[in-house]
Amino acid sequence: MSHRHHRSTRRKVLSYVLLVAFALVFLAPFLLQLANSLKTDGNATANELSLVPHPVSLAGWQQVLGIGSAAGVADFPRWLMNSLVVSLLITVGRVFLDSLAGYALARLHFRGRRLVFGLVVATLMVPSVTLLIPQFLIIKQLGIFNSYPGMILPMLIDATGIYLMRQFFLQVPVALEEAARIDGAGTFTTYWRVVLPMVRPGLITLTILSFQAAWNQYAFFLVATVSPQYFTLTTGLANIVDGGLSAGNQFPLKLAAAMLTTVPVAVLFFVFQRYLRASRFDAAVKG
Numbered sequence: 622m623s624h625r626h627h628r629s630t631r632r633k634v635l636s637y638v639l640l641v642a643f644a645l646v647f648l649a650p651f652l653l654q655l656a657n658s659l660k661t662d663g664n665a666t667a668n669e670l671s672l673v674p675h676p677v678s679l680a681g682w683q684q685v686l687g688i689g690s691a692a693g694v695a696d697f698p699r700w701l702m703n704s705l706v707v708s709l710l711i712t713v714g715r716v717f718l719d720s721l722a723g724y725a726l727a728r729l730h731f732r733g734r735r736l737v738f739g740l741v742v743a744t745l746m747v748p749s750v751t752l753l754i755p756q757f758l759i760i761k762q763l764g765i766f767n768s769y770p771g772m773i774l775p776m777l778i779d780a781t782g783i784y785l786m787r788q789f790f791l792q793v794p795v796a797l798e799e800a801a802r803i804d805g806a807g808t809f810t811t812y813w814r815v816v817l818p819m820v821r822p823g824l825i826t827l828t829i830l831s832f833q834a835a836w837n838q839y840a841f842f843l844v845a846t847v848s849p850q851y852f853t854l855t856t857g858l859a860n861i862v863d864g865g866l867s868a869g870n871q872f873p874l875k876l877a878a879a880m881l882t883t884v885p886v887a888v889l890f891f892v893f894q895r896y897l898r899a900s901r902f903d904a905a906v907k908g
Contacts (some may be wrong), residue, residue: 651880651883652672653669653670653672654876654879654880654883655876655880656671656672656673656674657669657674657872657873657876658681658682658873658876658877658879658880659674659677659678659679659681659682659873660674660675660677660678660681660872660873661676661678661680661873662680662870662871662872662873662874664676664678665870665872665873665876666870666872669872678873680873680874681871681872681873681874681875681876681877682873682877684697684874684877685697685874685877685878685881686698696849696852696857697854697857697878697881699850699852700852700853700854700856700857701854701881703851703852703853703854704836704853704854704855704882705885706769707769707772707773707835707853708832708835708836709832710773711773711776711777711831711832711834711835712828712831712832712835714773714776714777714778715776715777715778715779715782715827715831716782716824716827716828716831718777718778719778719779719782719783719785719786719827719831720782720786720817720820720823720824720827721812722741722778722783722786723782723783723784723785723786723787723788723789723790724786724787724790724812724816724817726738726741726783726787727786727787727790727791728790728795728798728812728816729808738787741780741783741784742780742784744780745780745781745784749840749841750840753840753841753844754844756775756841756844756845757844757845759775760774760775760845766845766846767845767846767847767848767851768846768851769851771845771846772841772842772845772846772851775841775845776834776835776838776841779831779834781830782827782830782831785823785826785827785830786820786823786824786827788823789820789822789823790816790820792820793816793819793820797815797816797819798811798815798816801814801815825893828893829889829890829893832886832889833886833889833890836854836855836882836885836886837855837882837886838853838855839855839856839859842855842856843856843859854878854881854882855882857878858875858878858879858882861874861875861878862875
């Protein structure tokens with residue numbers, strides 16, 4: 622018994638050691654990012670792998686936030702606002718339209734439903750980069766090139782979200798919808814008031830994926846806009862990396878901007894992860 626206990630203890634210790642090692646491997650780039658954003662430009666260039674800023678300098682963050690004498694170096698506040706507004710609108714649109722389309726493909730019986738679903742799945746196999754030129758031609762033809770509508774409208778719906786929500790809707794008992802219709806609820810009312818609240822884990826997952834995709838989007842925004850006033854954090858940061866401000870490495874500035882880009886998505890994931898676990902627990906209890 623004691624031998625088994627020791628073997629179990631050794632396995633647990635080994636498992637925790639491996640988990641900590643993997644965690645450090647994944648955290649190391651973020652720690653280096655934070656450390657170098659707090660260094661001087663010269664120190665970050667000479668000691669880029671050091672986790673201890675010496676001396677500590679907030680110049681990079683001041684440039685990012687436009688504070689004091691660093692104001693006007695780059696329009697980071699506008700880039701941040703563009704990212705927030707565009708990402709939130711795309712997220713809200715995707716969650717609503719993807720769930721609506723997913724419900725139609727899961728529950729509504731109409732001619733060609735299987736064909737439509739097959740086409741949706743087929744688009745998942747198409748590399749997104751091959752769609753950039755057609756998307757550019759469409760928004761150019763519609764007269765929304767280099768505008769906020771041109772950045773938002775083409776991204777309001779995606780095949781991944783439709784497929785995801787369809788699978789969640791298929792798990793909802795049909796009897797609940799039939800009971801709602803007996804009570805006089807229409808199709809949209811049944812979808813909105815009865816079925817949608819029951820797939821909350823799917824909605825949360827889709828919200829996280831949609832916001833992350835919109836926040837980190839670079840290629841499409843690069844094609845859809847040319848004016849600096851429409852820069853998001855990703856396109857603005859790329860402009861800095863390409864030397865859009867001035868000469869020099871400017872590691873603290875670039876890494877502070879990269880940290881600013883990373884933090885909101887990480888916070889969103891951890892906050893919604895708690896609700897996702899709670900939703901799964903509630904579903905298990907009710908089941």
